Amino acid sequence: xxxxxxxxxxxxFIALLSTSAxxxxxxxxxxxxxxxxxLQQQLSQVAPPPAAPVAPRSAPxxxxxxxxxxxxxxxxxxxAHRHIDAEFHEAEIAVQSVVDPYARADFFFSVARDPLxxxxxxxxxxxxxxxxxxxxxxxxxxxxFRSMFGKINxxxxxxxxxxxxxxxxxxxxxxxxLNDEGLSLSWLIPNPLDFYQELTIEATRGPDxxxxxxxxxxxxxxxxxxxxxxxxxxxxxxxxxxxxxxxGQNDSAFAxxxxxxxxxxxxKPLQFNTYQSLVLQAEAIWSSKxxxxxxxxxxxxxxxxATYQIGKRWFLTGRFDYSNLPxxxxxxxxxxxxxxxxxxxxxxxxxxxxxGTTSNVLPTANQVFLRSVFVIGAHGxxxx
Amino acid sequence: MNGFFNTxxxxxxxxxxxxxxxxxxxxxxxxxTLTDLKSITESIGGDKVDVFAIATGFQNPHFxxxxxSYILKLSKADMFVTIGLDLETGWVxxxxxxxxxxxxxxxxxxxxxASENVSLQQVPTxxxxxxxxxxxxxxxxxxxxxxxxxxxxxxxxxxxIRLDRENESFYQGxxxxxxxxxxxxxxxWTGKMQPFKGAKIIAYHNEWVYFxxxxxxxxxxxxxxxxxxxxxxxxxAKVINEMKRDNMKVIISSPYFTAESADLVARNVGGxxxxxxxxxxxxxxxxxxxxxxxYNVGKMVDAxx
Numbered sequence: 001x002x003x004x005x006x007x008x009x010x011x012x013f014i015a016l017l018s019t020s021a022x023x024x025x026x027x028x029x030x031x032x033x034x035x036x037x038x039l040q041q042q043l044s045q046v047a048p049p050p051a052a053p054v055a056p057r058s059a060p061x062x063x064x065x066x067x068x069x070x071x072x073x074x075x076x077x078x079x080a081h082r083h084i085d086a087e088f089h090e091a092e093i094a095v096q097s098v099v100d101p102y103a104r105a106d107f108f109f110s111v112a113r114d115p116l117x118x119x120x121x122x123x124x125x126x127x128x129x130x131x132x133x134x135x136x137x138x139x140x141x142x143x144x145f146r147s148m149f150g151k152i153n154x155x156x157x158x159x160x161x162x163x164x165x166x167x168x169x170x171x172x173x174x175x176x177x178l179n180d181e182g183l184s185l186s187w188l189i190p191n192p193l194d195f196y197q198e199l200t201i202e203a204t205r206g207p208d209x210x211x212x213x214x215x216x217x218x219x220x221x222x223x224x225x226x227x228x229x230x231x232x233x234x235x236x237x238x239x240x241x242x243x244x245x246x247x248g249q250n251d252s253a254f255a256x257x258x259x260x261x262x263x264x265x266x267x268k269p270l271q272f273n274t275y276q277s278l279v280l281q282a283e284a285i286w287s288s289k290x291x292x293x294x295x296x297x298x299x300x301x302x303x304x305x306a307t308y309q310i311g312k313r314w315f316l317t318g319r320f321d322y323s324n325l326p327x328x329x330x331x332x333x334x335x336x337x338x339x340x341x342x343x344x345x346x347x348x349x350x351x352x353x354x355x356g357t358t359s360n361v362l363p364t365a366n367q368v369f370l371r372s373v374f375v376i377g378a379h380g381x382x383x384x
Numbered sequence: 385m386n387g388f389f390n391t392x393x394x395x396x397x398x399x400x401x402x403x404x405x406x407x408x409x410x411x412x413x414x415x416x417t418l419t420d421l422k423s424i425t426e427s428i429g430g431d432k433v434d435v436f437a438i439a440t441g442f443q444n445p446h447f448x449x450x451x452x453s454y455i456l457k458l459s460k461a462d463m464f465v466t467i468g469l470d471l472e473t474g475w476v477x478x479x480x481x482x483x484x485x486x487x488x489x490x491x492x493x494x495x496x497x498a499s500e501n502v503s504l505q506q507v508p509t510x511x512x513x514x515x516x517x518x519x520x521x522x523x524x525x526x527x528x529x530x531x532x533x534x535x536x537x538x539x540x541x542x543x544x545i546r547l548d549r550e551n552e553s554f555y556q557g558x559x560x561x562x563x564x565x566x567x568x569x570x571x572x573w574t575g576k577m578q579p580f581k582g583a584k585i586i587a588y589h590n591e592w593v594y595f596x597x598x599x600x601x602x603x604x605x606x607x608x609x610x611x612x613x614x615x616x617x618x619x620x621a622k623v624i625n626e627m628k629r630d631n632m633k634v635i636i637s638s639p640y641f642t643a644e645s646a647d648l649v650a651r652n653v654g655g656x657x658x659x660x661x662x663x664x665x666x667x668x669x670x671x672x673x674x675x676x677x678x679y680n681v682g683k684m685v686d687a688x689x
Contacts, residue, residue: 101491104481133486137459188459188484196452230452235440238451268449271442271640312614345612346474347513376513383478384450 064097064105067377071158076368087113089371092125092156102133108156126179137188147178148186148200148226149244150283151262161279161307162339163353163369167321168301171333172258172285174211178246180204180222196230206248212256212287212326213248222248240264254290256326277309289326299324315341321357333359348374412547415457415488416465417472418445419664420527421498421536423673425465428541428558432551436461438479441665444640446517446612450475455482463543464488468497469504471524496543498536502526505593516610528662529594530570530677534563569674573681574599580688584630586623588615588637588646591662595680604632607645615645627653634687638662658687 069092075085091111098104110125128143146154153173157165169177182204189197202224206215213222224246231239244260262283269276284302291297301323308316321335337355344350350372357365411434416422422437429435436457439448445467458464458479466472480489487494504522511520526532541559545552581600588607596603605626609619626632633655637646639662646657660680664670670679 098490101486101489130481132481132484132489134484137484139482139484188456194456196456198452228452232451232453238453240452270440272642273449274444274447274640275642345517383482384452 062097064095065378066096067094067375068092069094069156069158070372070374072372073163074370078366079363088120090158092158094377098132099129102131104130104132106130137190139186141184141186142182144179144181145184147180147202147204147224147246148184149173149178149224149246149258150226150260150285151240151242151264151281152283153177158373161315161317161341161351162305162319162337163351163371164337164355164367166283166303166319167323167333167335167357168283168285168303170211171301171323171325172212172287174207174209176209178207178210178213178224180207182221196228198228200224200226200228202226212250212258212289213246214251216249216253220249222246236269237265237267240266250289250326252289252291254292256287256289258288259286260284275309275312277307279305279307281305281307287324287326291327297327297329299326299329313343315339315343317341331359331361333357333362347376348372412462412544413460414463414465415454415461417448417467417476418527420533420673420676421465421467421540423664423671423676424533424537424562425540425544427562427673428537428555429544430554430558432548432554433544439663441661441663441667441670442639443663444638445471445663446474448472448475450478452482454479458483458488459485461485461488461494462547463494463496465496465498465540465543467524467527468499469521469524470519493546494543496539498539499524499526500535500539502532502535505597506590516608517612519611523590523593525591525662526594528592528680529598530566530573530673531598532594533673534566537562565674569677573677576681576685577601580684583634583688584632586627586632586635586649588635588641591638592636592660595660599681599684601684603636604630607635607637607649620645620649623649624652627655634658634684636660636684639666656687658683660684 069090071089071092073087073089075087076083077085089112093109093111095107095109096105106126106128107124108126110123111120112123113119114121124144126143126145128141128145131138131140134140146156148154150169150173152160152165152169154177157176165175165177182202184200184202186198186200189199191197202222204222204224206220206222207213208215225244227243229241233239240263242260242262244258244262246258247255250256260283263281265280267278282302282304284300286300287298289297289299301321303319303321305317305319310316317337317339319335319337319339321333321337323333325331335355335357337353339351339353341349341351351370353367353369353371355367355369357367411432412429414425414429414433414435416425416435416437418439419437419441422435425433425435438454438457439445461483464480466476483489486492489495490497504526506519507522508518508520511518527536537559541555544555548555577599582602583600584602584604586605586607587603590606590608590611592601592603595601605623607615607620607623609616627649633653635646635650635655635657637643637657637659639659643657649655650657660683661667661670661676664673664676666676667679670676
């Protein structure tokens with residue numbers, strides 16, 4: 001029976017490939033004749049006379065787009081010996097450009113304080129090449145990048161509507177998220193219902209500083225898969241359902257497996273889309289971490305949030321966090337947070353967050369954060 | 385069980401084959417950013433094109449969400465038409481970067497920048513974001529001058545011919561029809577606006593410079609203190625004084641701005657707010673690029689007389 005299934009799957013795969021190939025090519029389909037046709041077409045084309053430019057455009061330059069993003073924070077916490085603090089959390093330097101007709105490159109350098117030495121240092125946060133012209137709706141990313149796990153792992157923290165990352169992310173993917181070096185291949189899956197469905201497969205070396213995964217000294221790597229489904233419910237509302245899985249070596253030299261599901265509903269009236277919007281988002285992560293030959297810890301965590309845009313510049317976010325620890329399923333942490341955000345322009349925002357955390361082990365903690373995020377230069381747009 | 389799998393697999397294959405047959409197209413698939421570009425592309429391409437516009441006519445063209453469903457449209461497109469400059473800079477790059485379709489990337493035959501050869505207004509000599517949302521190449525709202533519409537049509541026509549040389553004469557014929565149509569209508573539109581030449585007005589956002597110059601209006605000030613910065617009390621007070629001083633009665637706004645600020649000013653000076661259409665489809669009655677100016681000219685004449 002398995003063989004029948006495999007043959008079937010293989011057939012499906014070939015059929016899918018040919019479908020997307022057909023979408024791009026003439027249905028006659030013979031590669032050689034296509035090439036000849038293209039050549040003939042190009043030969044028959046007479047170059048249009050160059051028109052004189054009628055207005056000055058800005059000076060052409062091959063310099064990449066550059067921007068610097070500042071993330072400055074102040075905080076209050078209790079209980080603590082030092083309650084109030086200030087921190088220049090990060091200066092992010094983004095350098096982005098198209099490389100050639102086949103690829104683009106994105107670099108994000110982070111200047112942040114080293115927690116051990118206390119000195120500011122420059123680090124490569126991300127640096128990757130993205131293909132622009134692979135056949136069959138494929139796209140390849142190579143380099144160091146934020147992994148495509150869940151809904152927010154690949155979003156830079158300054159772009160999130162809250163200051164602290166959800167507890168489940170901190171515990172299972174790390175303070176700075178899952179960020180590793182390797183390859184990422186994504187495919188827009190053609191489907192009869194014609195909705196957006198993207199499958200991403202990643203193979204990376206294994207991160208150096210992550211609560212769940214480590215870099216193995218043998219031939220074990222971190223593998224990750226993400227399936228993103230997206231639907232336009234109405235002109236004003238969309239729904240996204242994501243499924244994620246990751247598997248790699250943990251700090252006990254056994255395997256850790258993470259599974260994730262994320263659901264996002266967005267509402268924004270098209271006509272007044274700069275004044276009002278609503279986002280409802282929930283995400284859960286399950287972990288299976290093997291500690292010894294006989295012992296495996298199964299734990300989980302989740303968060304749910306709502307962001308409502310009150311007016312052109314004001315955003316209100318409420319979030320609930322629940323999380324175990326990868327090593328400890330009996331540890332239970334709950335947190336409630338509220339964030340008020342003021343977005344001056346596309347280039348500056350100020351956010352104020354309160355967060356209360358309770359757990360069955362640690363005393364109740366209260367935190368207040370104030371964050372200022374500001375951008376200079378040609379900062380690119382964020383994905384939806 | 386085997387039977388079930390076989391049937392399921394056959395079903396999937398039948399679906400896929402029928403999909404690829406459906407996709408075996410004879411029409412060029414065109415994606416445009418704005419509805420105005422869609423209307424003009426349909427005028428030139430006729431029944432040889434199938435056009436999808438990303439933004440709706442009543443949406444602020446600076447702020448469109450780059451939804452993944454648009455990536456899907458772009459991934460299958462033969463041609464992409466953009467207003468260009470930096471109007472769509474907040475949403476077109478993430479769409480094109482993920483489209484996996486080299487046919488519609490900048491530099492490819494299927495990429496049409498509608499602004500080519502357009503004489504731009506308000507080209508800055510220096511750029512400083514302290515001045516608000518400054519457009520570094522010049523004011524990008526050029527489609528609001530119907531005469532510039534002819535240049536847009538020419539750019540789109542060139543693009544269609546690059547992709548479909550066989551039908552060159554068809555496209556050229558339609559371009560001529562379109563341009564002749566504008567030449568005829570422009571006389572009617574400017575004729576109607578002639579009595580109001582030099583009329584001073586106020587606008588909400590700096591997006592009417594091409595319309596203003598074509599029809600001889602004079603926009604004195606804006607409700608936004610700087611482009612993209614929401615109206616402030618001090619700016620509204622300034623505008624009220626200006627309107628009283630020069631006896632101005634008309635404020636033009638756009639469908640995607642809320643009414644409060646403009647209404648407040650109008651109440652204070654005994655004037656009126658005219659919401660003009662910024663794109664085809666802004667009002668249900670505006671079905672083509674020609675309707676857009678019929679509508680706006682009609683509204684302006686009503687307000688100024």
